Structures are given as structure tokens and as C-alpha cells.
Amino acid sequence: MPESQHLEYKRELSDSLEKEVIAFLNHRDGGQIHLGIDDAGQVVGLADPDGDQLKIKDRLKQNIQPSCLGLFDVLLEESPAGTWIRLIVASGSEKPYYLRKQGMSPRGCFIRIGSAAEPMPERMIEQRFATRTRNSIGRIRAPRQDLSFALLKIYYEAIERPLGDKFASNLELTTEDGDYNYAAYLLADHNNTSIKVARYAGTDRVDLIESEEFFEGYSMPRNKELMRIFRDLEMVEYLGSGIPRILQAYTKQAFRFTENFTRMCFPSAEKTSGKTSGNGSTPQATPQATPQATPQVTPQVNELLSVLSAPLSMAEILKALGKSDRENLRKNQLKTALELRLIELTIPEKPKSPKQKYRLTRRGIAALRKSQ
Structure with missing residues (x-):
């Protein structure tokens, strides 16, 4: 290229x-x-x-x-x-x-x-x-200044990077005047911010407004302060990887673009009754379907599951797969499988233990059987 x-x-x-x-x-x-x-x-x-x-x-x-x-x-x-x-x-x-x-x-x-x-x-x-953005969350003063960050500190301690006294400044969680900014407010132990999520039944399709660059994975983080911390804690993949990975499991028809919003409708692995309640809303998934639901597994994750007939360390997994790239294994296979609860750590209280191994969960065994 x-x-x-x-x-x-x-x-x-x-x-x-x-x-x-x-x-x-x-x-x-x-x-x-x-x-x-x-x-x-x-x-x-x-x-x-x-x-x-x-x-x-x-x-x-x-x-x-x-x-x-x-x-x-x-x-x-x-x-x-x-x-x-x-x-x-x-x-x-x-x-x-x-x-x-x-x-x-x-x-x-x-x-x-x-x-x-x-x-x-x-x-x-x-x-x-x-035309520069001047009202980013890094510049907006937090509505409260009596913030605590016990949970954030626990997360950083888990990756053996404990936060020091100047962590707020080092992580860009303060304004130019030294006050906590809105990024700090969002990451604090307590705030008044919530996220609403809805689930819909049905398979109605919508026409897609052409936006090829969106699907190619070009990235422009709106809140770089949050992005930096999420990257530190390995809560996100590398820049621009999200949409291409989503398209491995879903088609472009899952996205709908309007002038001010992007709506994403992903098919659920859980079954719904297909009926609506009296007020026209869609009921939640039937509870009986939840335990049996298995996620859609990418070929890379399925490859990992296939070698875990017994608990293995990262070195043993690499050997079984005939690979040598530890970072690629960790980011593209282990991390995804852990997030989907297909595998688990044998020593969960010490994630970085040199004796750490990975084993299949019941959910992982079901996903492996489904793919065979």
C-alpha cells in the first residue's frame, strides 16, 4: 500500500x-x-x-x-x-x-x-x-468540587499504576485555574449523570445514508481526557478499531444516520416475545431465554476457545496456536473473550500473577459447541 x-x-x-x-x-x-x-x-x-x-x-x-x-x-x-x-x-x-x-x-x-x-x-x-472547540469537557468546571476518586484509584492499582497526589493534573482532570473539570466529574465516585439504554424487538430495516468514512474506522475522540484514561485501563481498543470490529458481527444496516444523531440497532442473541404491551412498548427479553443465550463469536475468539481444553497460561496458548505475538493475542482474543465471559482467569484476584491461566466458562463451552 x-x-x-x-x-x-x-x-x-x-x-x-x-x-x-x-x-x-x-x-x-x-x-x-x-x-x-x-x-x-x-x-x-x-x-x-x-x-x-x-x-x-x-x-x-x-x-x-x-x-x-x-x-x-x-x-x-x-x-x-x-x-x-x-x-x-x-x-x-x-x-x-x-x-x-x-x-x-x-x-x-x-x-x-x-x-x-x-x-x-x-x-x-x-x-x-x-472555529476551535472551546467548550470541551476538559475546559468546563465541574458543577461540584467535593469529588472523590476511590474507584478510579482502585482501577489504576489493579494495573499496577497507583495514582499519586498530582493524579488530577497528570490525567488532565483540572481546568487552567486548577479546579476539577467535567471529565473529573464524570469519573468521580458520585455524580448525577446517567445513561439510558433501550432494547427493541423486530427486524425492521432502514435505508442507510452513505457514510463510508464512518465504516473505515477514522477516529476523532470527542473527549480525549476520558479516552486517555480508558486506554490506560484497557477498557477500549486502539483508535479506530471499534467500527471495523462491530462490522465483523453486524452489517451496515445496523446503523442509521440522521442530521444530528447516529442510531445503532443490534440484533439481540436473546429471544423476545414479539408482543407489545398495552401502551405499545416492547417488553424485555423473556427471562427463560437469557441463561441459554450465547454471543456471536468471531473466528479469532473461536480459535482461542478451541485450544482451551484445559487451563493454559498465555505462553501455553501462544504455543498451542502457533503464534508469537503476545500483544495481539491479549488485545484481539483474550480481552474480547473475557469481556464476553467466554473465558475467565484462574486467579481473578491477581490479574497480573505470573501463575495466571485462562479457562473456559460454561458460556464459553456452549459457544464452542455451537460453532462445531
């Missing part, structure tokens, strides 16, 4: 990295930078991929304004020719982004044009700044 407006190749980590990242942040779709790949798209590998991964995160944090934390992912990829890095950059909502040392000028601002990062014209800089 050649370089394009969404893709940049680099043989190694260079001084121009920030320039390329800024160009993608200022682009409406974002993009990807592949390090350890030559101009022809061939893997050449990196001499120190782990070290480069840390350097990239630190450089982007220190050298780009406004903050782009939560707007990028740095993934290690394995191939027979060597390890390379996939740097995924989302489109930012606080354009224009610029080099901290050069400021908001053509020497500091860049935009992706074709397959190159070009200086942003002064007039475009002024236009972007005039």
Missing part, C-alpha cells in the same frame, strides 16, 4: 515525527504513521522498538500543543522481517495543533496534503483557531 493522505512510512524514528503527527491531528480524518517501514511499504524493522515506543509517547506529550494525549495510540507490530510501530493519530477537536517551540505559526502548524505534511497558511491557522 503506497503512502497517502492517511498513511506515512518511516524507516526509523526521526526529528520530523512531531511535524507528521501535527499534520494528521489537523486533518479531518487523522491518519497513521508506520515506523520501521521503507518508502516501498516493506518492513525493515526497528533496532529498539520498545525504546522508540516510549520516546514517541514522551515527545508527543512534551512538544505538541494543545495537548494531544488521548488522541494517539502507539502499537508494536510483529512480522518475520522485524518489529515495527503503528502510530495511530486521530483528528483533534482543538485545531490548529502546533509545535510548542514554534507556536501557532506556519513554522509550527502543518496540514496533510496528499502524502506530505505542508506548512499551514496563516489564513487557515486563523480560520481553524476561530
